Amino acid sequence: MNIAGLLFLLLTQFISGRGFVKLFRVQLSFVALACLSMICGVMLVSFVPCLLQIMHIPLTVGSMYVGIGILTALLAVPQLLKYKDIKLPSLKLPQLYEIPFYLVFLALIITSVWRCYYFPPTPRDVLTGTELIAEYAVREHTMLNSALTVDLRLNGAANNIFKSPFITGLQIVYKFLVQPFGEVWLSVLFVSFTVWFYSLLRERVHPVIAGTLMLILLATPDLFAYTYIILYDYPNMIFFFAGFFFFLRYMEGEKLNDLAMVTTMFGFATYLRNETLVMVAAIALPFAWSLYKRKTPVKDIAIRGLILMSGAIFFNFIVAKLFMKAFIPVPFSLGELISKDWMNLSGIIEKNIAICTDLIFTPKGMQVYGQFFYFFLSVFIVDLVITRKLNFEARWCLWFIAIVYFCLGTLSHLIPSHTIMNSAKRGLFKILPLMTLYLANTGILKRLSDFITNRENKLQASAGQPKVANQPAPKSGRGKVSR
Amino acid sequence: MHLKVNLTLLSILIIFAFFKLPFYNNWMNTNLLNPAFDIVSLSKQTDLEQRKVNRYGASYLLCKQMTDFTRHQQIKNPLILLPPDGYIKEKRIRDVSIPEPTVFYYMTGQKAVWYDSPEVMKSNLALVVDPQGKLSLIKINNQQELADLLAVYKKYKLEL
Known part of the structure; x- marks a missing residue:
């Protein structure tokens, strides 16, 4: 493995990602900013091989270094202009009771990173599509290479070459600069997301509860497997969650820069999986309704709705119109994929039921999601019976969970190749962090968290020590409770 | 301090109880602690080819043997006719699955076809099960031999 190449990529991804996030002028905690910068940096670097290809520059180690270097230099400008704003974070040591969870998370992270590094790409979806193109792009220095001369129409392989160039781009970069199997970019995304998501949970509930929730999420068998098996679903989940955040x-x-981040993150998620466009369109409905209830003028609602959807539409256009036409010499017809029975609306209900009966609550579902859904439902029902309250975040979590679920069922009805046992199965990854965040907002876990924190603070106050600051009081809105 | 120690013990108890749940205990033993994924032993096998063999298994070895054969025999423009998986299974070969032509190209850099490929009539090699029940790569000497093979392979559905 080329350690220097990996360090170069980590540094450039961080700088370019940070510059990119800075453009939106959003105020974030240090951990959130650092992790989001890394996540966005990975996305930005994935565009480099495509841009080089469009400019007819041969794909080589040198052109990768130069291309990524230029991208980073351009995106470093916003940071250099405001270099005085750069503050070093105050380092806070973890509490003693967090360390057992940290050790388990570390063990899981090491396991995932090692497997990601060690094993070559496996899924058929990438071997017959993006990885195949990336491998020959490295050998032949062009994305329009001999991989496209193989008989690609066999058994649906043609669909795989039409998938987003996100993985192709990253595989080319990492194969050139890090190791022949590429792949390590997935570990960068995984670690960044894990750290960020844990910090979000920790802001909402006591670290012992946050650690437990994080453990349940991380130990979801298929979700964990896709932290070291390259495919679109795990990165798509990350960007979808970032959009939700x-x-x-x-x-x-109601700050416009936050809305700009929403549309960008949903755009990135759509760039990875086109189905996200349907979900963003569905999200626009409760979004518009919520603004309407706040007595926002209809014209403003329409404009904001358009902004919300613009990122997803733009990136769908990039993949469907520009990428496919410029890079894939095989015709693609969406019409051929649509079911002839698409008008049968009872089919939508059937598919939505089938997600539960054929997947989630079956032995197969247990292999895929472990007992995650059972944990969620147990807490959800108990909370519904005992507290019967939903706070602001919990309500939106439930909206998004319902939207993702319903859209996956609907897509499985409309597009037969969007199977429940494959596409919907992995598409459901998107609801797992939403469910976990919901759990962190439930009344019973909040009460438990408050109980532990209050006891801790009392004991520390009696001992003359400062208060435990692991759980800031909910900000306006988040703390509001609606029945 | 007393409460912190108690909370630390609680954290350990939660983790212990979680991995004692039958499902997660099984997942930990069969996945996380699976000897096939053991970091210490795998770190002694860092050669790229070995890593591919460790992941792709017998299918990859078969592909490599086929390409070694074509190189050794100095066959120009080799195009290998791959059998359907049903044919292989019927011949009681169960420890290996035949990759599809795209995956074969990814693994070896050589082109292969299935019986329904537009280029199938150009194939000059074929993977067959010999009378001893072993997989072997044979040269296709004429169109009649190819037609006979295709007639056999077409009885089986192409499946992945």
């Missing part, structure tokens, strides 16, 4: 911020403060 900024969506919550926008609904709280």
Whole structure:
């Protein structure tokens, strides 16, 4: 493995990602900013091989270094202009009771990173599509290479070459600069997301509860497997969640820069999986309704709705119109994929039921999701019976969970190749962090968290020590409770 | 301090109880602690080819043997006719699955076809099960031999 190449990529991804996030002028905690910068940096670097290809520059180690270097230099400008704003974070040591969870997370991270590094790409979806193109792009220095001369129409392989160039781009970069199997970019995304998501949970509930919730999420068998098996679904989940995170911020403060981040993150998610476009369109409905209830003028609702959807539409256009036409010499017809029975609306209900009966609550579902859904439902029902309250975040989590679920069922009805046992199965990854965040907002876990924190604070106050600051009081909106 | 120690013990108890749940205990033993994924032993096998063999298994070895054969025999423009998986299974070969032509190209850099490929009539090699029940790569000497093979392979559905 080329350690220097990996360090170069980590540094450039961080700088370019940070510059990119800085453009939106969103205020974030240090951990959130650092992790989001890394996540966005990975996305930005994935565009480099495509841009080089469009400019007819041969794909080589040198052109990768130069291309990524230029991208980073351009995106570093916003940071250099405001270099005085750069503050070093105050380092806070973890509490003693967090360390057992940290050790388990570390063990899981090491396991995932090692497997990601060690084993070559496996899924058929990438071997017959993006990885195949990337491998020959490295050998032949062009994305329009001999991989496209193989008989690609066999058994649906043609669909795989039409998938987003996100993985192709990253595989080319990492194969050139890090190791022949590429792949390590997935570990960068995984670690960044895990750290960020844990910090979000920790802001909402006591670290012992946050650690437990994080453990349940991380130990979801298929979700964990896709932290080291390259495919679109795990990165798609990350960007979809990032969009949701900024969506919550926008609904709280109605700042346009948060809305710009929402549309960008949903755009990135759509770039990875086109089906996200349908979900963003569905999200626009409760979004518009919520603004209407706040007595926002209809014209403003329409404009904001358009902004919300613009990122997803733009990136769908990039993949469907520009990428496919410029890079894939095989015709693609969406019409051929649509079911002839698409008008049969009872089919939508059947597919939505089938997600539960054929997948989630079956032995197969147990292999895929472990007992995650059972944990969720147990807490959900108990909370419904005992507290019967939903706070701002919990309500939106439930909206998004319902939207993702319903859209996956609907897509499985409309597009037969969007199977429940494959596409919907992995598409459901998107609801797992939403469910976990919901759990962190449930009344019973909040009460338990408050109980532990209060006891801790009392004991520390009696001992003359400062208060435990692991759980800031809910900000406006988040703390509001609606029945 | 007393409460912190108690909370630390609680954290350990939660983790212990979680991995004692039958499902997660099984997942930990069969996945996380699976000897096939053991980091210490795998770190002694860092050669790229070995890593591919460890992941792709017998299918990859079969592909490599086929390409070694074509190189050794100095066959120009080799195009290998791959059998359907049903044919292989019927011949009681169960420890290996035949990759599809795209995956074969990814693994070896050589082109292969299935019986329904537009280029199938150009194939000059074929993977067959010999009378001893072993997989072997044979040269296709004429169109009649190819037609006979295709007639056999077409009885089986192409499946992945």
